[in-house]
Amino acid sequence: MSSRRVDHLLIGGGIASATCAQALREADATGSILLVARELDPPYHRPPITKGYLGGTETKDDTLIELPDDVEVLTRTSVMALDPVAKTVTLSNKETVEYGTALLATGAMVRRLQIDGVHLDGIHYLRALGNADSLIEDAETVESVVCVGGSYIGCESAATLTMLGKRVTVVLLEEEPMERAFGVQVGQWVRDVLAGHGIQVVGNVEVERFEGEGERVQRVVLAGGRALDADLVVAGVGVTPDVMLARKAGLEIGERGGVRADAQLRAHGADGLYVAGDIAEYDSPAHGGAVIRVEHEEHAVAQGRTVARNMLGAGAEHTDVPYFFSDLADWASFEYVGPALAWDDEVLEGDLAGGAFTVWYLTDGKVVAMLSAGGHGDIERGKALIASGGTLD
Ligand SMILES: Cc1cc2nc3c(=O)[nH]c(=O)nc-3n(C[C@H](O)[C@H](O)[C@H](O)COP(=O)(O)OP(=O)(O)OC[C@H]3O[C@@H](n4cnc5c(N)ncnc54)[C@H](O)[C@@H]3O)c2cc1C
Numbered sequence: 001m002s003s004r005r006v007d008h009l010l011i012g013g014g015i016a017s018a019t020c021a022q023a024l025r026e027a028d029a030t031g032s033i034l035l036v037a038r039e040l041d042p043p044y045h046r047p048p049i050t051k052g053y054l055g056g057t058e059t060k061d062d063t064l065i066e067l068p069d070d071v072e073v074l075t076r077t078s079v080m081a082l083d084p085v086a087k088t089v090t091l092s093n094k095e096t097v098e099y100g101t102a103l104l105a106t107g108a109m110v111r112r113l114q115i116d117g118v119h120l121d122g123i124h125y126l127r128a129l130g131n132a133d134s135l136i137e138d139a140e141t142v143e144s145v146v147c148v149g150g151s152y153i154g155c156e157s158a159a160t161l162t163m164l165g166k167r168v169t170v171v172l173l174e175e176e177p178m179e180r181a182f183g184v185q186v187g188q189w190v191r192d193v194l195a196g197h198g199i200q201v202v203g204n205v206e207v208e209r210f211e212g213e214g215e216r217v218q219r220v221v222l223a224g225g226r227a228l229d230a231d232l233v234v235a236g237v238g239v240t241p242d243v244m245l246a247r248k249a250g251l252e253i254g255e256r257g258g259v260r261a262d263a264q265l266r267a268h269g270a271d272g273l274y275v276a277g278d279i280a281e282y283d284s285p286a287h288g289g290a291v292i293r294v295e296h297e298e299h300a301v302a303q304g305r306t307v308a309r310n311m312l313g314a315g316a317e318h319t320d321v322p323y324f325f326s327d328l329a330d331w332a333s334f335e336y337v338g339p340a341l342a343w344d345d346e347v348l349e350g351d352l353a354g355g356a357f358t359v360w361y362l363t364d365g366k367v368v369a370m371l372s373a374g375g376h377g378d379i380e381r382g383k384a385l386i387a388s389g390g391t392l393d
Contacts (some may be wrong), residue, residue: 006072006297008036009089009099011079013247015045015286015297016105016277018065019304020311025068028314031100035069036091038078041129043067045311047297050133050156051327055163056136060129085272091233101272101311104246104259106302108239108278108295113148115208120356122217123233126153135234137211142231143167148207150177152326155190158199158331161234169200169228171207171220182336182371183343186359189352189373193332241279242370247369254281257312258293263317275308276303286321286387294339296324337382338369349390350376365391 001308008024008031010017017035024033037043044063052058052207067073074091075380081090088098091176110125110232112118123141126133145156145161148194150172158168177186177194191201202222209220210233217226243251251266252260258281260268275282277300281293299322306318327333331353343361350357350373361369366389370382384390 001174003096003246005098005100007031007100008033009097009102010035010105011082011089011102011321012105012107012277013041013043013073013075014105014107014277015043016066016107016300016304017103018043019301020103020105020276020325021067021071022306023305023308024311025071027164027308027312028130034097035071035073036077036079036089037073037075039128039130040076041346042073042075044129045297049126050127050153051160051329052346053129053385054126054132054136054157055160055329060221063129075363077246078274079245080272082245082356084249084251084273087272099272101274103304103307104251104273104275104279105277105300106245110235111240113207113235113237115207115209117212117217118202120210120212121215121216122212122231123210123235125235126157133208135232139164139166139232141321144234145169145231146171146228146230147234147236148172148220149236149238149363150174150179150187150201150203151181151236151238152178155194155328156326157234157236158194158359159197159327159331160172162199162330166232167198169202169230171202171205172193172220173204173206175203177201177203181339183346183359183361185346185348185352186334186373187373189355190328190332192353193328193355197329197331198203217288239278241293243279252295254291255292256281256291260291261292263289264310264315265303265318273315274307275302276307282318285317285319285355288389292322292339294322296322298323298325319387321386323379323383332385333375333378334371334373336371337379337386343368360392364391367392 078092157232179187206223254260256375261282302320345362347360367385
Protein backbone atom coordinates (compact mmCIF):
# COMPACT_ATOMS: atom_id res chain seq x y z
CA MET A 1 0.00 0.00 0.00
CA SER A 2 1.55 3.29 -1.09
CA SER A 3 1.38 6.36 1.05
CA ARG A 4 1.81 10.06 0.35
CA ARG A 5 0.98 13.52 1.67
CA VAL A 6 -1.02 16.38 0.09
CA ASP A 7 -1.56 19.90 1.38
CA HIS A 8 -5.27 20.09 0.50
CA LEU A 9 -7.44 17.01 0.10
CA LEU A 10 -10.94 17.44 -1.38
CA ILE A 11 -13.23 14.47 -0.74
CA GLY A 12 -16.10 14.25 -3.24
CA GLY A 13 -16.26 15.27 -6.88
CA GLY A 14 -19.13 17.77 -6.80
CA ILE A 15 -19.40 21.51 -7.18
CA ALA A 16 -18.31 22.23 -3.58
CA SER A 17 -14.97 20.45 -4.01
CA ALA A 18 -14.46 21.81 -7.52
CA THR A 19 -15.06 25.40 -6.41
CA CYS A 20 -12.78 24.95 -3.43
CA ALA A 21 -9.99 23.78 -5.78
CA GLN A 22 -10.54 26.78 -8.07
CA ALA A 23 -10.62 29.21 -5.16
CA LEU A 24 -7.43 27.82 -3.64
CA ARG A 25 -5.57 28.46 -6.88
CA GLU A 26 -7.22 31.88 -7.38
CA ALA A 27 -5.82 32.77 -3.98
CA ASP A 28 -2.38 31.75 -5.27
CA ALA A 29 -2.12 28.80 -2.94
CA THR A 30 0.87 26.80 -4.12
CA GLY A 31 0.27 23.64 -2.08
CA SER A 32 -0.66 20.32 -3.65
CA ILE A 33 -4.39 19.69 -4.19
CA LEU A 34 -5.95 16.24 -4.63
CA LEU A 35 -9.65 15.86 -5.46
CA VAL A 36 -11.07 12.36 -4.99
CA ALA A 37 -14.30 11.61 -6.86
CA ARG A 38 -16.32 8.43 -6.83
CA GLU A 39 -18.15 9.05 -10.09
CA LEU A 40 -17.00 8.16 -13.60
CA ASP A 41 -17.04 11.81 -14.63
CA PRO A 42 -14.90 14.63 -13.25
CA PRO A 43 -16.83 17.43 -11.45
CA TYR A 44 -19.86 18.76 -13.34
CA HIS A 45 -22.94 20.92 -12.76
CA ARG A 46 -26.03 18.93 -11.76
CA PRO A 47 -28.78 21.51 -12.52
CA PRO A 48 -28.70 20.77 -16.31
CA ILE A 49 -29.67 17.16 -15.52
CA THR A 50 -33.33 18.20 -15.28
CA LYS A 51 -32.99 21.10 -17.73
CA GLY A 52 -30.71 21.53 -20.77
CA TYR A 53 -28.90 18.18 -20.59
CA LEU A 54 -32.16 16.26 -20.33
CA GLY A 55 -33.71 18.44 -23.02
CA GLY A 56 -30.78 18.02 -25.41
CA THR A 57 -29.75 21.68 -25.53
CA GLU A 58 -26.60 21.14 -23.41
CA THR A 59 -23.90 18.54 -23.88
CA LYS A 60 -21.84 16.75 -21.26
CA ASP A 61 -18.94 19.11 -22.05
CA ASP A 62 -21.19 22.08 -21.26
CA THR A 63 -21.79 20.69 -17.79
CA LEU A 64 -18.14 20.03 -16.90
CA ILE A 65 -16.45 22.34 -14.42
CA GLU A 66 -13.06 23.62 -15.47
CA LEU A 67 -10.30 22.97 -12.95
CA PRO A 68 -6.77 24.36 -12.85
CA ASP A 69 -4.30 21.98 -14.56
CA ASP A 70 -2.28 21.39 -11.45
CA VAL A 71 -5.21 20.04 -9.43
CA GLU A 72 -4.92 16.27 -9.31
CA VAL A 73 -8.31 14.61 -9.91
CA LEU A 74 -8.87 10.93 -9.20
CA THR A 75 -12.21 9.83 -10.68
CA ARG A 76 -13.78 6.41 -10.07
CA THR A 77 -12.08 6.48 -6.70
CA SER A 78 -13.76 6.49 -3.29
CA VAL A 79 -12.44 7.57 0.04
CA MET A 80 -13.12 4.41 2.03
CA ALA A 81 -11.94 5.57 5.46
CA LEU A 82 -11.10 8.87 7.11
CA ASP A 83 -9.08 9.24 10.30
CA PRO A 84 -9.55 12.85 11.45
CA VAL A 85 -7.01 12.48 14.26
CA ALA A 86 -4.15 11.06 12.18
CA LYS A 87 -5.35 13.27 9.27
CA THR A 88 -5.24 10.40 6.80
CA VAL A 89 -7.62 8.75 4.36
CA THR A 90 -7.61 5.37 2.67
CA LEU A 91 -8.68 5.31 -0.97
CA SER A 92 -10.37 2.50 -2.89
CA ASN A 93 -7.15 2.13 -4.91
CA LYS A 94 -5.50 1.15 -1.58
CA GLU A 95 -3.48 4.34 -1.33
CA THR A 96 -3.16 6.09 2.03
CA VAL A 97 -3.06 9.87 1.85
CA GLU A 98 -2.08 12.18 4.65
CA TYR A 99 -3.49 15.72 4.43
CA GLY A 100 -2.71 19.15 5.83
CA THR A 101 -6.30 20.39 5.42
CA ALA A 102 -9.28 18.51 3.99
CA LEU A 103 -12.76 19.26 2.71
CA LEU A 104 -15.50 16.70 3.16
CA ALA A 105 -18.11 17.33 0.44
CA THR A 106 -19.75 13.99 -0.26
CA GLY A 107 -23.09 15.51 -1.27
CA ALA A 108 -26.38 13.66 -1.18
CA MET A 109 -28.03 10.49 -2.42
CA VAL A 110 -31.53 10.20 -3.83
CA ARG A 111 -34.24 8.89 -1.56
CA ARG A 112 -35.86 5.83 -3.12
CA LEU A 113 -39.52 4.95 -2.96
CA GLN A 114 -40.32 1.86 -0.91
CA ILE A 115 -43.55 0.66 -2.49
CA ASP A 116 -44.68 -2.31 -4.58
CA GLY A 117 -43.45 -2.33 -8.14
CA VAL A 118 -40.29 -0.24 -7.64
CA HIS A 119 -38.23 -2.97 -9.31
CA LEU A 120 -40.03 -2.52 -12.67
CA ASP A 121 -38.11 -1.16 -15.67
CA GLY A 122 -38.83 2.43 -16.64
CA ILE A 123 -38.61 3.94 -13.14
CA HIS A 124 -35.90 6.59 -12.96
CA TYR A 125 -34.19 8.78 -10.37
CA LEU A 126 -32.04 11.77 -11.28
CA ARG A 127 -28.81 12.64 -9.51
CA ALA A 128 -25.91 11.93 -11.88
CA LEU A 129 -25.33 12.52 -15.59
CA GLY A 130 -25.52 8.75 -16.10
CA ASN A 131 -29.07 8.74 -14.67
CA ALA A 132 -30.06 11.34 -17.26
CA ASP A 133 -28.42 9.28 -20.04
CA SER A 134 -30.52 6.25 -19.09
CA LEU A 135 -33.67 8.36 -18.89
CA ILE A 136 -33.03 10.01 -22.27
CA GLU A 137 -32.52 6.64 -23.94
CA ASP A 138 -35.55 5.10 -22.26
CA ALA A 139 -37.79 8.11 -23.02
CA GLU A 140 -37.22 7.95 -26.76
CA THR A 141 -40.14 5.65 -27.52
CA VAL A 142 -42.53 6.38 -24.65
CA GLU A 143 -45.63 8.57 -24.69
CA SER A 144 -46.89 8.99 -21.14
CA VAL A 145 -44.71 9.94 -18.20
CA VAL A 146 -45.55 10.32 -14.51
CA CYS A 147 -43.26 12.48 -12.38
CA VAL A 148 -43.57 11.59 -8.71
CA GLY A 149 -42.82 14.49 -6.37
CA GLY A 150 -43.75 18.15 -6.53
CA SER A 151 -40.42 19.74 -5.72
CA TYR A 152 -38.09 21.27 -8.30
CA ILE A 153 -36.76 17.91 -9.59
CA GLY A 154 -40.26 16.63 -10.40
CA CYS A 155 -41.51 19.92 -11.84
CA GLU A 156 -38.41 20.71 -13.90
CA SER A 157 -38.28 17.17 -15.32
CA ALA A 158 -41.99 17.39 -16.15
CA ALA A 159 -41.45 20.65 -18.03
CA THR A 160 -38.43 19.36 -19.98
CA LEU A 161 -40.09 16.05 -20.88
CA THR A 162 -43.15 17.95 -22.09
CA MET A 163 -40.87 19.98 -24.36
CA LEU A 164 -39.64 16.62 -25.71
CA GLY A 165 -43.22 15.78 -26.70
CA LYS A 166 -44.23 13.54 -23.79
CA ARG A 167 -47.62 13.56 -22.10
CA VAL A 168 -46.75 14.27 -18.48
CA THR A 169 -48.54 14.04 -15.15
CA VAL A 170 -47.03 15.26 -11.87
CA VAL A 171 -48.20 13.51 -8.70
CA LEU A 172 -47.44 15.00 -5.30
CA LEU A 173 -48.24 14.70 -1.61
CA GLU A 174 -48.89 18.41 -1.15
CA GLU A 175 -51.83 20.29 -2.64
CA GLU A 176 -49.63 22.47 -4.89
CA PRO A 177 -46.22 21.93 -6.52
CA MET A 178 -43.25 23.45 -4.65
CA GLU A 179 -45.67 24.49 -1.90
CA ARG A 180 -43.51 23.11 0.88
CA ALA A 181 -40.61 25.44 0.13
CA PHE A 182 -42.38 28.47 -1.32
CA GLY A 183 -45.96 28.44 -0.02
CA VAL A 184 -49.39 27.91 -1.57
CA GLN A 185 -49.47 31.18 -3.52
CA VAL A 186 -46.29 30.37 -5.47
CA GLY A 187 -47.39 26.72 -5.64
CA GLN A 188 -50.58 27.70 -7.44
CA TRP A 189 -48.57 29.79 -9.87
CA VAL A 190 -46.28 26.81 -10.60
CA ARG A 191 -49.36 24.62 -11.12
CA ASP A 192 -50.78 27.19 -13.56
CA VAL A 193 -47.49 27.34 -15.48
CA LEU A 194 -47.35 23.54 -15.77
CA ALA A 195 -51.06 23.17 -16.55
CA GLY A 196 -50.81 25.95 -19.14
CA HIS A 197 -48.44 23.69 -21.07
CA GLY A 198 -50.64 20.63 -20.83
CA ILE A 199 -49.18 18.99 -17.73
CA GLN A 200 -51.70 17.37 -15.42
CA VAL A 201 -50.96 18.10 -11.75
CA VAL A 202 -52.47 15.69 -9.22
CA GLY A 203 -51.96 16.98 -5.69
CA ASN A 204 -52.74 15.81 -2.20
CA VAL A 205 -52.23 12.15 -2.95
CA GLU A 206 -49.79 9.37 -2.25
CA VAL A 207 -48.49 6.90 -4.80
CA GLU A 208 -49.44 3.45 -3.60
CA ARG A 209 -47.74 1.16 -6.13
CA PHE A 210 -46.43 0.74 -9.64
CA GLU A 211 -47.94 -1.89 -11.90
CA GLY A 212 -46.72 -3.39 -15.12
CA GLU A 213 -47.08 -6.25 -17.45
CA GLY A 214 -43.88 -8.21 -17.76
CA GLU A 215 -40.89 -6.26 -16.58
CA ARG A 216 -41.96 -2.74 -17.55
CA VAL A 217 -43.98 -0.17 -15.64
CA GLN A 218 -47.38 0.62 -17.15
CA ARG A 219 -49.41 2.29 -14.43
CA VAL A 220 -48.98 4.39 -11.32
CA VAL A 221 -51.69 3.51 -8.81
CA LEU A 222 -52.60 6.23 -6.32
CA ALA A 223 -54.05 5.85 -2.83
CA GLY A 224 -57.79 5.56 -3.34
CA GLY A 225 -57.33 3.41 -6.44
CA ARG A 226 -56.98 5.91 -9.29
CA ALA A 227 -54.52 4.60 -11.91
CA LEU A 228 -52.45 6.79 -14.24
CA ASP A 229 -50.93 5.45 -17.46
CA ALA A 230 -47.17 5.56 -17.29
CA ASP A 231 -44.69 4.21 -19.83
CA LEU A 232 -42.02 5.87 -17.75
CA VAL A 233 -41.72 7.27 -14.22
CA VAL A 234 -39.35 9.93 -12.86
CA ALA A 235 -39.22 9.92 -9.08
CA GLY A 236 -37.98 13.10 -7.40
CA VAL A 237 -38.79 12.44 -3.77
CA GLY A 238 -35.89 14.11 -2.02
CA VAL A 239 -32.33 13.29 -1.06
CA THR A 240 -30.44 12.32 2.07
CA PRO A 241 -26.99 13.68 2.82
CA ASP A 242 -24.26 11.12 2.13
CA VAL A 243 -22.67 10.90 5.55
CA MET A 244 -21.53 7.30 5.39
CA LEU A 245 -17.86 8.19 5.45
CA ALA A 246 -18.36 10.90 8.08
CA ARG A 247 -20.29 8.57 10.35
CA LYS A 248 -17.63 5.87 10.06
CA ALA A 249 -15.01 8.48 10.92
CA GLY A 250 -16.88 9.34 14.14
CA LEU A 251 -17.84 12.87 13.07
CA GLU A 252 -20.88 14.48 14.66
CA ILE A 253 -24.08 14.09 12.63
CA GLY A 254 -26.72 16.79 13.13
CA GLU A 255 -30.49 16.73 13.45
CA ARG A 256 -30.88 17.49 9.75
CA GLY A 257 -28.79 14.48 8.82
CA GLY A 258 -25.68 16.44 7.82
CA VAL A 259 -22.20 16.76 9.27
CA ARG A 260 -22.09 19.35 12.06
CA ALA A 261 -19.79 22.29 11.54
CA ASP A 262 -19.29 25.70 13.09
CA ALA A 263 -19.73 29.07 11.38
CA GLN A 264 -16.31 28.72 9.74
CA LEU A 265 -17.43 25.35 8.30
CA ARG A 266 -14.95 23.46 10.50
CA ALA A 267 -16.23 19.97 11.27
CA HIS A 268 -16.80 19.68 15.00
CA GLY A 269 -13.79 18.27 16.82
CA ALA A 270 -11.67 17.59 13.73
CA ASP A 271 -8.64 19.79 13.25
CA GLY A 272 -8.09 20.96 9.66
CA LEU A 273 -11.25 19.27 8.36
CA TYR A 274 -14.03 21.35 6.74
CA VAL A 275 -17.43 20.53 5.27
CA ALA A 276 -19.36 22.17 2.41
CA GLY A 277 -22.40 21.72 0.18
CA ASP A 278 -25.31 19.34 0.68
CA ILE A 279 -23.78 17.60 3.72
CA ALA A 280 -22.85 20.76 5.65
CA GLU A 281 -25.01 21.39 8.70
CA TYR A 282 -23.53 24.57 10.10
CA ASP A 283 -24.20 27.48 12.45
CA SER A 284 -25.27 30.18 10.00
CA PRO A 285 -24.34 33.76 10.96
CA ALA A 286 -26.81 35.03 8.34
CA HIS A 287 -29.59 33.35 10.33
CA GLY A 288 -28.61 34.50 13.79
CA GLY A 289 -26.52 31.38 14.36
CA ALA A 290 -29.36 28.95 13.58
CA VAL A 291 -28.22 25.55 12.39
CA ILE A 292 -29.12 25.03 8.73
CA ARG A 293 -28.36 22.62 5.90
CA VAL A 294 -29.06 23.59 2.30
CA GLU A 295 -29.13 21.55 -0.93
CA HIS A 296 -28.47 24.13 -3.65
CA GLU A 297 -25.72 24.64 -6.18
CA GLU A 298 -24.82 28.28 -5.49
CA HIS A 299 -24.74 27.56 -1.78
CA ALA A 300 -22.22 24.75 -2.38
CA VAL A 301 -20.19 27.16 -4.54
CA ALA A 302 -20.17 29.83 -1.84
CA GLN A 303 -19.20 27.32 0.84
CA GLY A 304 -16.43 25.88 -1.31
CA ARG A 305 -14.99 29.40 -1.51
CA THR A 306 -15.22 29.98 2.23
CA VAL A 307 -13.50 26.67 2.91
CA ALA A 308 -10.66 27.54 0.52
CA ARG A 309 -10.08 30.80 2.38
CA ASN A 310 -10.11 29.04 5.71
CA MET A 311 -7.78 26.28 4.53
CA LEU A 312 -5.34 29.15 3.93
CA GLY A 313 -5.84 30.51 7.43
CA ALA A 314 -8.46 33.27 6.97
CA GLY A 315 -10.64 32.12 9.89
CA ALA A 316 -13.68 33.53 8.05
CA GLU A 317 -17.28 32.82 8.96
CA HIS A 318 -19.60 31.70 6.17
CA THR A 319 -21.96 34.68 6.15
CA ASP A 320 -23.67 34.13 2.77
CA VAL A 321 -27.44 33.95 2.51
CA PRO A 322 -28.18 30.75 0.52
CA TYR A 323 -29.42 31.30 -3.04
CA PHE A 324 -31.41 28.96 -5.28
CA PHE A 325 -32.70 29.11 -8.85
CA SER A 326 -35.08 26.99 -10.90
CA ASP A 327 -36.22 26.95 -14.52
CA LEU A 328 -39.37 25.32 -15.84
CA ALA A 329 -38.26 24.76 -19.44
CA ASP A 330 -38.21 28.24 -21.03
CA TRP A 331 -41.67 28.92 -19.63
CA ALA A 332 -40.74 30.38 -16.26
CA SER A 333 -37.77 30.93 -14.00
CA PHE A 334 -37.31 32.09 -10.48
CA GLU A 335 -34.68 32.76 -7.83
CA TYR A 336 -34.98 32.42 -4.09
CA VAL A 337 -32.97 33.50 -1.08
CA GLY A 338 -33.61 32.15 2.41
CA PRO A 339 -34.29 29.49 3.36
CA ALA A 340 -37.41 29.94 5.49
CA LEU A 341 -38.65 26.77 7.16
CA ALA A 342 -41.69 28.67 8.43
CA TRP A 343 -43.19 32.14 8.01
CA ASP A 344 -46.40 33.86 9.10
CA ASP A 345 -46.98 36.31 6.25
CA GLU A 346 -46.35 36.74 2.53
CA VAL A 347 -46.22 40.04 0.67
CA LEU A 348 -46.65 39.92 -3.10
CA GLU A 349 -45.28 42.61 -5.40
CA GLY A 350 -45.68 42.59 -9.19
CA ASP A 351 -47.77 40.48 -11.51
CA LEU A 352 -48.22 36.85 -10.39
CA ALA A 353 -50.30 35.83 -13.40
CA GLY A 354 -47.83 37.49 -15.77
CA GLY A 355 -44.89 35.64 -14.17
CA ALA A 356 -42.91 38.73 -13.06
CA PHE A 357 -43.27 39.11 -9.31
CA THR A 358 -41.61 39.05 -5.91
CA VAL A 359 -42.87 37.26 -2.81
CA TRP A 360 -41.49 38.37 0.54
CA TYR A 361 -41.76 35.82 3.35
CA LEU A 362 -42.04 37.39 6.79
CA THR A 363 -41.99 36.26 10.39
CA ASP A 364 -43.13 38.85 12.93
CA GLY A 365 -42.73 41.45 10.17
CA LYS A 366 -39.07 40.53 9.52
CA VAL A 367 -37.93 39.26 6.13
CA VAL A 368 -36.91 35.59 6.32
CA ALA A 369 -36.93 34.73 2.61
CA MET A 370 -37.64 36.20 -0.80
CA LEU A 371 -38.63 34.70 -4.14
CA SER A 372 -38.19 36.59 -7.38
CA ALA A 373 -39.81 35.32 -10.61
CA GLY A 374 -39.18 36.51 -14.14
CA GLY A 375 -36.36 38.84 -13.09
CA HIS A 376 -38.63 40.94 -10.84
CA GLY A 377 -37.24 42.38 -7.61
CA ASP A 378 -33.79 42.78 -6.18
CA ILE A 379 -32.21 39.58 -4.86
CA GLU A 380 -29.33 41.47 -3.22
CA ARG A 381 -31.83 43.56 -1.25
CA GLY A 382 -33.52 40.32 -0.19
CA LYS A 383 -30.23 38.89 1.04
CA ALA A 384 -29.41 42.04 2.97
CA LEU A 385 -32.83 42.12 4.65
CA ILE A 386 -32.61 38.44 5.63
CA ALA A 387 -29.12 38.82 7.08
CA SER A 388 -30.07 41.94 9.03
CA GLY A 389 -33.52 40.71 10.11
CA GLY A 390 -34.92 43.80 8.38
CA THR A 391 -38.50 44.79 7.57
CA LEU A 392 -39.98 45.89 4.25
CA ASP A 393 -40.61 49.56 5.01
C1 LIG B 1 -31.03 16.85 -11.05
C2 LIG B 1 -30.62 17.98 -10.15
C3 LIG B 1 -30.97 19.27 -10.47
C4 LIG B 1 -30.61 20.33 -9.63
N1 LIG B 1 -30.99 21.59 -9.96
C5 LIG B 1 -30.65 22.61 -9.15
C6 LIG B 1 -31.03 23.94 -9.46
O1 LIG B 1 -31.70 24.21 -10.45
N2 LIG B 1 -30.64 24.93 -8.63
C7 LIG B 1 -29.89 24.69 -7.52
O2 LIG B 1 -29.55 25.62 -6.79
N3 LIG B 1 -29.51 23.43 -7.18
C8 LIG B 1 -29.88 22.39 -7.96
N4 LIG B 1 -29.51 21.11 -7.63
C9 LIG B 1 -28.79 20.87 -6.36
C10 LIG B 1 -27.28 20.99 -6.53
O3 LIG B 1 -26.87 20.35 -7.70
C11 LIG B 1 -26.60 20.39 -5.30
O4 LIG B 1 -26.97 21.14 -4.18
C12 LIG B 1 -25.08 20.37 -5.45
O5 LIG B 1 -24.72 19.51 -6.50
C13 LIG B 1 -24.40 19.93 -4.16
O6 LIG B 1 -23.02 19.88 -4.39
P1 LIG B 1 -22.05 19.03 -3.46
O7 LIG B 1 -20.68 19.29 -3.99
O8 LIG B 1 -22.35 19.30 -2.04
O9 LIG B 1 -22.46 17.51 -3.67
P2 LIG B 1 -22.61 16.58 -4.96
O10 LIG B 1 -22.85 17.38 -6.19
O11 LIG B 1 -23.61 15.54 -4.58
O12 LIG B 1 -21.19 15.90 -5.09
C14 LIG B 1 -20.68 15.00 -4.14
C15 LIG B 1 -19.85 13.97 -4.86
O13 LIG B 1 -19.09 13.24 -3.90
C16 LIG B 1 -19.05 11.88 -4.28
N5 LIG B 1 -18.73 11.06 -3.11
C17 LIG B 1 -19.55 10.69 -2.09
N6 LIG B 1 -18.88 9.95 -1.21
C18 LIG B 1 -17.62 9.84 -1.66
C19 LIG B 1 -16.45 9.19 -1.18
N7 LIG B 1 -16.46 8.51 -0.03
N8 LIG B 1 -15.33 9.26 -1.91
C20 LIG B 1 -15.30 9.98 -3.08
N9 LIG B 1 -16.37 10.61 -3.59
C21 LIG B 1 -17.51 10.54 -2.88
C22 LIG B 1 -20.43 11.64 -4.84
O14 LIG B 1 -20.43 10.50 -5.67
C23 LIG B 1 -20.68 12.94 -5.61
O15 LIG B 1 -20.19 12.85 -6.92
C24 LIG B 1 -29.86 20.06 -8.46
C25 LIG B 1 -29.51 18.74 -8.14
C26 LIG B 1 -29.88 17.71 -8.97
C27 LIG B 1 -29.51 16.29 -8.61
